[in-house]
Amino acid sequence: MEWDLSTQPPIVQKALGFVLQGYEIAVTWLLMPAAWSQFAILVVVYLAAVVLARRARKPLINLLTPSKDSTSILSKLRHYLLLFVPLLLPVFAYALAGIGEQVIRSVFGSGAVIAFGKRLFLVLAARIIVRDIVSDPFLKIFGRFVLLPVMVLYAFDLLDPLTERLNATMISLGNISFSVMALLRGVMAGVILFWLGRWSNDQSASFLSRQEAMRPATRQLAAKAAELFIFGLAFILLMNIMGVPLTSLAVLGGAIGVGLGFGLQKIASNYISGVILLLEGQATVGDFVELDSGQAGTIVKTTARAMILETFDGRWIVVPNEDFITTRIINYSDQGSANRIEVAFSVSYDTDINLVPDIVAKAVATHPGVLNEPEPPDVELRGFGDSGIDFGVEFWVNGIDDGKNKYASDVLFLIWNALKEHNIEIPYPHRVVELRNAPAAE
Template sequence: MKFDLSEYPPIVQQIADYGVQGYELAMGWLLSPAAWSQFGILVGAYLLAVLITRRMRPPLQKLIDPGDKQSIFTSARLFVLQFLPLVLPLLAYLLTGIGEQIVRSIFDSGAVIAFGKRVFMFLAVRIFVRDILKDPFLTLLGRFILIPIAALYMLGMLDFVILQLTETVVGAGNIQFSLISVVRGVIAGSLLFWLGQWSNSQTSSLIQKQEIRPSLRQLLIKVVEFTIFGAAFLILMNVMGINLGALAVLGGAIGVGLGFGLQKIASNFISGVILLVEGQATVGDYVELDGGEKGQIVKMTARAAILETFDGRWIVVPNEDFITTRVVNYSDSGSANRYEAEFSVSYDTDINLIPAIIEAAVCKHPEVLNLPYPPDCELRGFGDSGIDFAVEFWVNGIDDGPNKYTSDVLFLVWNALRDNNIEIPYPHRVVEIKGAFPAVVSQ
């Protein structure tokens, strides 16, 4: 078949040339006894694979499926179980390979059966992406990267596409690179990014379960995170063919930038490392800074700590402020906090009875601690209207937000005084009139 396409663009001529080659190849297959025998072997291999799969899959699934039994191999068996849909295409691929050896020994040709093997491999890849991959990101990569690559391999065009991408060089200024480097970088970067995220989450979960100091736990998590993504970056640079020695200039520029324009960022980063090492303030602590900022630390990043106030606001505090200013930590290392509730009683009261009554009442509160000290009722003074007392108590927590310790204790004090008929005074004023009352003039 010959067409005069000289007036058309080169790409149209090339596509037409591929079409003619495909047509001639198809006609050669249709008219060749060797091709027909290979078609027959392909069909027979597929039907045999279907028959074997139907017989083998139920007992194989029963053997692998752990059911309700729990053991150390349960997770591994469930992982293997999800690959059962691949049995049919892979078995067909294996049987076709056996038939290919027979055909090549007889006809010295196996183009058709080789194409059939690639079709079965494509079907296996498609099943793998559609039925086995569960992670959304991996599914996206499989759909738009793995399946197209398998399709090119099935059509026998993968080597040609790789060659074209290798020979196509693009650049910006003095930097030049081939398109195959970009493709490798995208694929490898995507996989490394997902693997880094997955391994980081698994390692963080493992570290969180360890019985170690919270600040040290956060430091280990950060070290692992930087190590994983640093290694992923170096591997990605190597995959893309970028000379790591060329990064020395970039590293020097970054060092100069840190020395001049990024002093605060560097200071905050180092301060964050010091905080994690020393453990003076960590996630979960309630702190108050010299500047008036106070709240619970909900997150510590490389640059700043995030405080959450009890009214729902988030305050971003640079790590440097925790090092250079005074910080009050109300819950460092889980230590208890002391509060006091003030009250007064009437001057008619036997004050010797008050401490025992109040201390017994406050001890009933489920959050009040006996250690380091039990509730302690103290006489504070003699006021204008009554005798002033205060009860001191210790709790694990902050008396704000969801905790209303002082309010609860005052309720207990009120009820205890009322039950013992002890009067809580209110202000009294004595008015003294000197001299006689003025005369009242009647009209």
């Protein structure tokens, strides 16, 4: 078949050229007796693979399914292998087609059709992986728009010509030239490497968070170090894949240094301050801190740039790490150490004040959160007020008096009940008003 393509655009000529090439191959296959036998073998191979996959599926699932209460590494491995059971069909088909190809080549000296069928079975395997096995959204998108098209091109024997064409097409940016294939290879490698880096970082962070023997600050520092190592290694591998020498990054490093010196010094300062905080362990997740400005909250998250505090009313405060180094910060928690709380109260002037300390101390000691160490509850006389005698009770607790722990409120209830039980009056403000030069009453 001869078509005049000289009047068509170059891209149309190339596309039609591939179509004509495929048409000629198809006609050749249809007219060859060896091709018909290969088509028949492919049909038999596929049907045999369907039967074998159905027979092997159930016993294999029973073999690989772990018990419900098992948490060993072997059980996790068996559960992981279960995901690949849907690949039985294309695997059996590919293996049987390989055997059939050897037989056909020994008889006819050609096996192009059955080799094409083998490649189609690989496309089927890739489709099953993307559709049934992969659950990560990113990998699904990558498989749908990158892996499957590449496998289709490979099946139709178009991958090598397309690769050569992309290698020959150059892109110039000033003094730098690179091929389209190098660009695509770098993009795909970068996407895969940094996805693997993110996955590895999540796994390492999850593993470190379960190490209860390590201090929280040490766990966070180890997680940050692992993150830097993983993504640094991914960047170096990407540079090697793209063929960029690491020595050429010296200029980029100098530019970054200038940027840090002028515009990014605050970011660098906060990052370094965060590392210092993790090393020293002065403040970490779970600590209740009060800032120099008077704001207070619990540290719920640490980042490379800032600490995030959650207040009693649920608001989040983002505090730069540098503030924890350069300003005064009060840490009330210190990872579970005891804190002393003081509660004030008053009694009437008619009270025998010698009885008050023992009564109140015993009442406060009944609270389940009040500690006897480092000191038991201590009642002290504070002064003689306008309306009554002022006392203060000091007691130690694990934690702080926040929205979750109402130590001060609970202790005031205990003091009220104890004083009422002993008929001790709690005074209220009152004044004596004297009227001078008032007319005498008749």
